[in-house]
Amino acid sequence: MSEALRPRPPINADNRFYFDALDAGTVCAQCCDACGEFRHPPVPMCPRCHSLEWSPREMPGEGELVSFVVMHHPVRPPFEDGYIVALVEFPEGPRMVMNLEGIAEDDVKIGMTLRVAAEAVDDELTLPVARPIT
Incomplete structure (x- = not known):
C-alpha cells in the first residue's frame, strides 16, 4: 500500500510564482x-491601489x-492528531498560514518569534513551515 500524501494545492497563473519559489527554497x-x-494569498490586483503590476519578494x-x-x-x-496550524505575520506585513512544528501545544505563545523555511x-x-527560535 502506498503512503498517503498531503492534499495538493490548486496552482494557477496567479500563485505559480509562490510554489516555484518554495520549490527553490524561499518563501515569497x-x-x-x-x-x-x-x-498574500496571491491575487491579480492590488487591493490598495488596484494596480495589476506586481513582483514576487522574498520574505525574511x-x-x-x-x-x-x-x-x-x-x-x-x-496528518497526525494535534498538529498545529499557525498564522505567521512577516515584518513587511503579509500573513501566511503554515504548520508550526518542533513545539508542544502548551508551549505555543501568541507573539513568539518563529523561523520560517520552505520544506x-x-x-x-x-510548503512553508514555522519552528520556534531556540
Missing part, C-alpha cells in the same frame, strides 16, 4: 510595483505568531 509574497503593498526567515489552532478532529493520513513535505510538494 506578492508586492505591488505601484504602491509597495505586500499581499522570521515572523511573529499572531494566531494558531491545534487540529484534533478529523484526523486522517498523512519538502514529500517528493512533489514543498
